[in-house]
Amino acid sequence: xxxxxxxxxxxxxxxxxxxxxxxxxxxxxxxxxxxxxxxxxxxxxxxxxxxxxxxxxxxxxxxxxxxxxxxxxxxxxxxxxxxxxxxxxxxxxxxxxxxxxxxxxxxxxxxxxxxxxxxxxxxxxxxxxxxxxxxxxxxxxxxxxxxxxxxxxxxxxxxxxxxxxxxxxxxxxxxxxxxxxxxxxxxxxxxxxxxxxxxxxxxxxxxxxxxxxxxxxxxxxxxxxxxxxxxxxxxxxxxxxxxxxxxxxxxxxxxxxxxxxxxxxxxxxxxxxxxxxxxxxxxxxxxxxxxxxxxxxxxxxxxxxxxxxxxxxxxxxxxxxxxxxxxxxxxxxxxxxxxxxxxxxxxxxxxxxxxxxxxxxxxxxxxxxxxxxxxxxxxxxxxxxxxxxxxxxxxxxxxxxxxxxxxxxxxxxxxxxxxxxxxxxxxxxxxxxxxxxxxxxxxxxxxxxxxxxxxxxxxxxxxxxxxxxxxxxxxxxxxxxxxxxxxxxxxxxxxxxxxxxxxxxxxxxxxxxxxxxxxxxxxxxxxxxxxxxxxxxxxxxxxxxxxxxxxxxxxxxxxxxxxxxxx
RNA sequence: GUGCCCAUAGCUCAGCUGGAUAGAGCGUCGGACUACGAAUCCGAAGGCCAGAGGUUCGAAUCCUCUUGGGCACGCCA
Numbered sequence: 001x002x003x004x005x006x007x008x009x010x011x012x013x014x015x016x017x018x019x020x021x022x023x024x025x026x027x028x029x030x031x032x033x034x035x036x037x038x039x040x041x042x043x044x045x046x047x048x049x050x051x052x053x054x055x056x057x058x059x060x061x062x063x064x065x066x067x068x069x070x071x072x073x074x075x076x077x078x079x080x081x082x083x084x085x086x087x088x089x090x091x092x093x094x095x096x097x098x099x100x101x102x103x104x105x106x107x108x109x110x111x112x113x114x115x116x117x118x119x120x121x122x123x124x125x126x127x128x129x130x131x132x133x134x135x136x137x138x139x140x141x142x143x144x145x146x147x148x149x150x151x152x153x154x155x156x157x158x159x160x161x162x163x164x165x166x167x168x169x170x171x172x173x174x175x176x177x178x179x180x181x182x183x184x185x186x187x188x189x190x191x192x193x194x195x196x197x198x199x200x201x202x203x204x205x206x207x208x209x210x211x212x213x214x215x216x217x218x219x220x221x222x223x224x225x226x227x228x229x230x231x232x233x234x235x236x237x238x239x240x241x242x243x244x245x246x247x248x249x250x251x252x253x254x255x256x257x258x259x260x261x262x263x264x265x266x267x268x269x270x271x272x273x274x275x276x277x278x279x280x281x282x283x284x285x286x287x288x289x290x291x292x293x294x295x296x297x298x299x300x301x302x303x304x305x306x307x308x309x310x311x312x313x314x315x316x317x318x319x320x321x322x323x324x325x326x327x328x329x330x331x332x333x334x335x336x337x338x339x340x341x342x343x344x345x346x347x348x349x350x351x352x353x354x355x356x357x358x359x360x361x362x363x364x365x366x367x368x369x370x371x372x373x374x375x376x377x378x379x380x381x382x383x384x385x386x387x388x389x390x391x392x393x394x395x396x397x398x399x400x401x402x403x404x405x406x407x408x409x410x411x412x413x414x415x416x417x418x419x420x421x422x423x424x425x426x427x428x429x430x431x432x433x434x435x436x437x438x439x440x441x442x443x444x445x446x447x448x449x450x451x452x453x454x455x456x457x458x459x460x461x462x463x464x465x466x467x468x469x470x471x472x473x474x475x476x477x478x479x480x481x482x483x484x485x486x487x488x489x490x491x492x493x494x495x496x497x498x499x500x501x502x503x504x505x506x507x508x509x510x511x512x513x514x515x516x517x518x519x520x521x522x523x524x525x526x527x528x529x530x531x532x533x534x535x536x537x538x539x540x541x542x543x544x545x546x547x548x549x550x551x552x553x554x555x556x557x558x559x560x561x562x563x564x565x566x567x
Numbered sequence: 568g569u570g571c572c573c574a575u576a577g578c579u580c581a582g583c584u585g586g587a588u589a590g591a592g593c594g595u596c597g598g599a600c601u602a603c604g605a606a607u608c609c610g611a612a613g614g615c616c617a618g619a620g621g622u623u624c625g626a627a628u629c630c631u632c633u634u635g636g637g638c639a640c641g642c643c644a
Contacts (some may be wrong), residue, residue, distance in 0.1 A: 028586075036587095043586065046624085056624085080587050081624065126644065168644065193643085284642050295570080295640085302642040309644050337571055338639045363572075364637075405580070408572065410637065412579075417593095425606090426592070432606050440603050447603095499583065501591075512599085512608040521603050535603095557606065 002029045002482055005040055005086070012066045013044075017052070025051055033478065038077065039475065040087030045082040056082030093474040094462040100477060100537040101454035108481045108544050112153030119320050120146050122331035123243065123250075124161040127235040128172045129197055131242050131386040133413070134333070138362045139386070140402045140550070141493060142331040143248045145360070147548050148496070150490035157251045157325070161316060164232045165256040166309060171195065172203075173228040177219055179204035185494040186216055197383065203231055242387045246395050247550040256312050264315040265307065269300075277349055291353070292345035310339075314346040321382065322351055329491075333360040334408075360491050362407045393418040396551045400427040403497050405548055426501060431554055434546070435502035437539040438555040444521055444532060452529045454536055464530035467518075469510040473534070476503050478540050484548065493549070500545045507538060 006029050013019040027047040032038060045060035052059065060078040066075045066086065072092030077085045100107045122142025125135050142158070150156045163169070175194035179201045182188065211230060214223045236253070243250070259265070269285075272278045277288040283303035290296050300311040320328055332339070337359075344354035367374040368383055376382050389398055397418040404426065405411040417425060444451050452460060465471065480499065487495035514520070520531050546553045 026584085028584095030586090032587080033582095033590080034587075041587090046586085049624090083587070128644095163644070167644070282642080286642095299642045304642075305609095306642090308642065313644095320620085334572070334644085335638060339644095340571090361572080409580080410573075414579095428606055429592090432604080436604060436607085443603050494581080498591080505591085507608090507609055513601080515602065515608090519603050557604080 001040065001478060002031075005029050005042070008067075008070055009042060009044055009063075012063060013048075016062070016066060016378075030086065037079065037083070038075075039088045040086045042084050042086075043082070045078075045084060060084050065178070078362050082109075088427040090466065090471055091463075093471055093478065096474050097462060097533055097537050098457045098466075100488070101533065104540060105544060105547070107540060108151065108484045108548075110152050110481055110485055112208070115153045115155065116326045117155045117157075117324060118149055118274075118327045118329060119323075120149070120326040120329040120331070121159045121320075122159055123239075123248070124163070125239060125554065126163050126168050127232045127239065128195060129199055129235060130169050130238055133367055133384045133389045134365050136246065136334060136386045136389060136398060137365050137402045137407075137411075138331045139243060139246060139248045140399045141360065141362055141407050144493040144496075144549055145331070145404060145488075147550065148484065148493065151548060152485055152488040159252045159254055159320075160250045161254045161256070161313070162232070162236065163256050163309065164236075165260055165312065166305070169228050169232055170224070172200070172231050173224055175200050176204045176207070176227055176231060177224070180207060180212060181215070184215060195430050203234060206234065224329065228493055242385075243389070245390055246386065247399065254316060256316070259312050259316050259319065260307070262319075264319055265311065268311070268315045268318065272349065273526070275349065287346070287349070289342055289345040292348040294341045294345035298342055298345075310342060310346075314343065317343060317347060317357065318350055318352075321347070321356065326356065328357045329360060330357065331360045331362060334363045337361050348501045358491070360407055363410040365402075365411050365413050368412050368416075370416040371414065375552060376414070380447060389413075389415070397425070397427045399549060400430075400497070400551055403493050406492060406494050408439045412484065426497075427551070428557065430500050430504050430546070431540070431552070432529060433559055434539060434542045434553045435505055435555060435557045437507070437535055437542070440520055440535055441532065441539075442555075447521065447529060449521060449532075450525070452533055452536075454540075456565050457533050459531050460533055461526045462530050462533075464523075465534055467510075467514065469506070469513060469535060470531075473503075473506055473510060473538065476506055477537060480541050480545065484545075496548055500542065500549075503538070503541065503545070 009027070009029070010021070010024060013024055014021075016508075025047040027042060027044040029040060029042045029044075032041045045063055046056045048054075048059050057078060060082045063084055064076050064078055067073060067086060070086075072088045072095075073086055074089040074092075075087035077087075079085050103109070120142055122145075123131070123135060123139045125131055131139075146158050147158045159245050171191060171193050172195050174191040175196075178188045178190055178194065183201070183204055183349065207227065207230060211223065211226050214220065219227065240253075265324040269278065272287060277291060278300075279286045279288060279297065283298045285301035286297040287300050289298045298310055299308050300314075301307055330343075340359050340361075343359075344357055347357055367376075374384060376384060393401075393417055401413055401418050402411075418427075419425075441451060465474070480503075483495060483499035487493055487499075511520075520535060521528070523531070543553045
């Protein structure tokens with residue numbers, strides 16, 4: 001709608017004011033917060049006032065005459081300092097119904113003006129242990145961003161970068177060896193920077209016999225490599241299982257080892273060398289990142305000869321671009337924010353515009369239980385895993401909660417709250433709305449009332465929908481595609497959540513407001529038909545929104561227990 | 568010390584590419600079930616948008632400074 005009007009306004013400016021595209025000042029078109037300001041409002045007249053050296057209200061009057069004759073426009077007013085407020089006819093809004101019901105699951109899908117091949121890298125947790133609950137936020141933000149970008153016309157691939165070559169995996173293997181020896185009653189010393197979590201002991205127990213042959217001696221390098229492989233494989237399998245349980249899918253798992261063995265590293269060094277952007281100093285090899293917008297040089301090869309994480313990650317990012325992606329989106333924990341200029345500098349050195357890489361920083365999550373912080377000791381390896389959270393509150397609630405806040409704000413995640421079947425828990429509010437809509441349709445069928453097929457919407461007399469709240473809901477439905485678009489463009493999945501809360505809220509309001517004098521399942525056949533189509537459309541929009549969030553849309557909510565059992 | 572993020576109702580947060588009288592949920596108080604699901608709804612109270620300057624027709628939104636929080640500043644990832 002907004003885009004339609006924007007287009008129409010540009011056209012009017014071109015024809016009536018002989019303004020070229022380039023001469024058009026930026027102007028707003030929005031859904032005003034207040035109903036008295038119409039269905040859509042624009043500040044175009046005010047924006048034009050300065051360049052045209054004419055009074056805003058005078059220009060507004062001029063535009064008003066044109067806007068009045070636009071299809072669907074019922075009223076057009078000039079208000080305040082020069083706002084133009086447009087009111088559309090009820091019939092115009094009723095046309096949302098065929099759009100929703102005929103496109104079904106595709107309602108809200110848009111074609112991007114400029115579709116891009118996007119690669120979105122997220123989670124990318126080290127394969128050194130299970131996913132932490134905090135990974136959940138990045139996982140769901142990345143997942144929903146991918147869904148949103150796809151739904152708005154882009155080609156998206158989701159990728160998980162596995163750091164399977166670094167020192168961390170070696171540390172884990174050493175920790176596993178220590179636990180193994182411990183299990184066998186052999187002496188040993190806990191490795192420096194070792195992993196303390198209980199899962200390390202599990203890994204030691206699960207080591208295949210072939211990998212423990214070195215006992216009671218110490219593992220040689222080949223033994224250790226084999227144990228590293230085993231650990232990576234096991235941990236990755238666990239991670240994949242947890243992501244699947246969380247509704248997060250990946251198209252590809254990229255491996256750091258592959259980057260190292262691909263020859264890409266050599267190419268990276270050769271190119272940097274050619275540019276004189278490499279410097280050997282203090283036994284290490286440095287990239288002159290400060291020449292490309294970063295603060296200072298960064299180490300690529302450590303004095304022990306191994307690559308830094310940055311070195312392989314840069315090669316990996318260059319490889320993504322080589323694969324033809326026009327845009328790279330990385331979802332990182334905010335504690336990595338200092339890393340952004342470094343990576344952009346790296347891309348710049350290779351002639352890529354740094355804007356191609358977009359980093360969505362996801363802020364920290366603090367875990368609470370009934371308002372109290374959950375105590376965790378990272379040192380002792382006591383962490384709350386994503387799996388535990390999913391098992392306790394369910395994937396739907398966990399996803400919804402992570403999506404409730406803008407990614408760039410810190411948030412609290414209260415386990416008790418996420419489990420509550422109550423008003424405090426917004427997941428159930430939205431899901432209940434869907435269940436309620438389903439329930440109405442089920443009840444209609446039960447009573448033998450004719451439930452119209454969505455495909456018959458063009459035959460129905462939609463004029464029967466004349467309750468102000470019914471029209472209001474039509475307007476909200478019509479806004480769905482815009483809500484999706486702004487969520488996608490703003491990399492802000494929470495906007496979809498807010499939209500759904502509004503949609504459901506207005507429906508609940510309508511439901512109770514009409515329950516007494518005019519329930520949905522009442523009235524003459526034409527009216528009933530129109531309302532049942534309206535209900536189906538609402539349900540469809542709700543389903544589409546929930547699908548974007550990866551949250552289920554249950555047909556009925558499980559019954560609450562009448563009372564809590566004895567404690 | 569330097570850089571990034573944040574500061575909006577008692578609490579948790581939207582709104583931030585400048586627009587009209589700043590919103591929602593929870594919590595508090597008061598109401599609505601012989602009814603399509605009360606897991607819902609209605610109403611009330613609650614604000615110097617951290618503070619101070621600036622930019623302009625117009626600022627929660629943009630700029631500067633201050634204060635108060637978080638994070639990052641390693642040859643860790």
